[in-house]
Amino acid sequence: MTSLTIARPDDWHLHLRDGAMMRAVLPHTAQHFARAIIMPNLVPPVVTGDQARAYRDRVLAALPDGLAFEPLMTLYLTEDTDPDDVAAAHASGLIKAVKLYPAGATTNSASGVANFDIVRATLERMAEIGLPLCVHGEVTDADIDIFDREAVFIDRVLDPIRRATPGLRVVMEHITTSNAVDYARAQDDSLGATITTHHLVINRNHILAGGIKPHYYCLPVAKREEHRLALRAAATSGEARFFLGTDSAPHTDANKLLPCGCAGCFTAPNTMAILAQVFEQDAALDRLEAFTSRNGPAFYGLPVNSDTITLTKSAPDYPAHIDTEDGPVTVFDPGFDLEWSVR
Ligand code: NCD
Numbered sequence: 001m002t003s004l005t006i007a008r009p010d011d012w013h014l015h016l017r018d019g020a021m022m023r024a025v026l027p028h029t030a031q032h033f034a035r036a037i038i039m040p041n042l043v044p045p046v047v048t049g050d051q052a053r054a055y056r057d058r059v060l061a062a063l064p065d066g067l068a069f070e071p072l073m074t075l076y077l078t079e080d081t082d083p084d085d086v087a088a089a090h091a092s093g094l095i096k097a098v099k100l101y102p103a104g105a106t107t108n109s110a111s112g113v114a115n116f117d118i119v120r121a122t123l124e125r126m127a128e129i130g131l132p133l134c135v136h137g138e139v140t141d142a143d144i145d146i147f148d149r150e151a152v153f154i155d156r157v158l159d160p161i162r163r164a165t166p167g168l169r170v171v172m173e174h175i176t177t178s179n180a181v182d183y184a185r186a187q188d189d190s191l192g193a194t195i196t197t198h199h200l201v202i203n204r205n206h207i208l209a210g211g212i213k214p215h216y217y218c219l220p221v222a223k224r225e226e227h228r229l230a231l232r233a234a235a236t237s238g239e240a241r242f243f244l245g246t247d248s249a250p251h252t253d254a255n256k257l258l259p260c261g262c263a264g265c266f267t268a269p270n271t272m273a274i275l276a277q278v279f280e281q282d283a284a285l286d287r288l289e290a291f292t293s294r295n296g297p298a299f300y301g302l303p304v305n306s307d308t309i310t311l312t313k314s315a316p317d318y319p320a321h322i323d324t325e326d327g328p329v330t331v332f333d334p335g336f337d338l339e340w341s342v343r
């Protein structure tokens with residue numbers, strides 16, 4: 001096969017940032033994707049409906065002429081979140097999900113939730129109105145090994161929340177383990193799981209063997225090869241519960257290449273090229289559209305995009321770094337030559 005036309009994809013987990021960084025990265029997403037779930041971990045975070053409306057307006061104002069893109073906004077769940085504000089933001093169509101960061105789990109998560117009992121009223125209201133909870137699934141306890149934090153979160157936090165809140169729609173975001181794949185497969189259709197592009201490509205050796213590679217460091221951190229293979233099998237299966245959330249998370253090189261560098265891989269420019277190759281390698285090109293363009297809208301109750309993109313077998317043209325007013329941002333390097341481009 002040398003050409004593949006699919007419904008235009010969406011990205012169900014994206015960091016656009018704000019200001020100059022947003023202006024630099026947004027076109028890279030908007031050139032391929034019709035919609036994206038926009039993460040609210042700005043500084044300060046997007047907590048209220050008013051903040052989400054203002055952020056959406058800034059995203060739309062930063063969109064270059066000629067590119068159509070719909071930002072799907074989210075609210076950052078805190079222990080002070082007002083369930084009525086969440087419900088109003090949902091009823092007006094402004095927000096499509098609420099994001100749960102365990103306090104301290106990742107970049108800009110200091111305002112996240114430490115005591116889950118305090119957010120119970122909000123979760124119950126969300127279950128009532130059908131508003132999904134997007135979950136960063138890692139415990140933050142210092143005594144839990146960083147490679148075990150997702151599996152422990154499923155047992156200690158996620159499963160208890162779901163049992164205590166029947167009907168709550170939950171997205172397990174950026175899953176990185178076979179434990180998460182197995183858990184997702186055992187649930188009903190109120191649970192979805194996103195998978196990033198980079199977690200289909202790298203395992204923890206890519207980060208740590210033969211010299212430390214800061215640009216491969218993200219959270220949740222990539223795990224053993226057996227987990228990567230489980231993610232590949234899930235993503236390429238076509239199963240409705242698995243869909244693309246790139247977690248494209250730009251940081252300047254200056255902030256990545258530090259003694260304490262930031263977590264995040266910037267994959268927006270080459271995600272579709274990488275995915276086409278991954279699916280082709282796994283003889284699953286016919287299921288790429290399910291993963292990138294159909295399963296996500298079905299979970300969120302939104303229409304599949306009516307326009308299409310065409311992937312052709314030719315080396316893609318994208319930069320190794322993009323320039324921003326804050327400094328260069330390195331594009332994720334899959335470590336192999338890419339063979340597909342979006343026409
Ligand atoms: C994200 C970021 O930089 O905002 N980083 C990352 O490694 N994925 C935060 C997140 O989604 O965990």
Ligand code: ZN
Nearest residue numbers: 015039247249
């Ligand atoms: Zn993220």
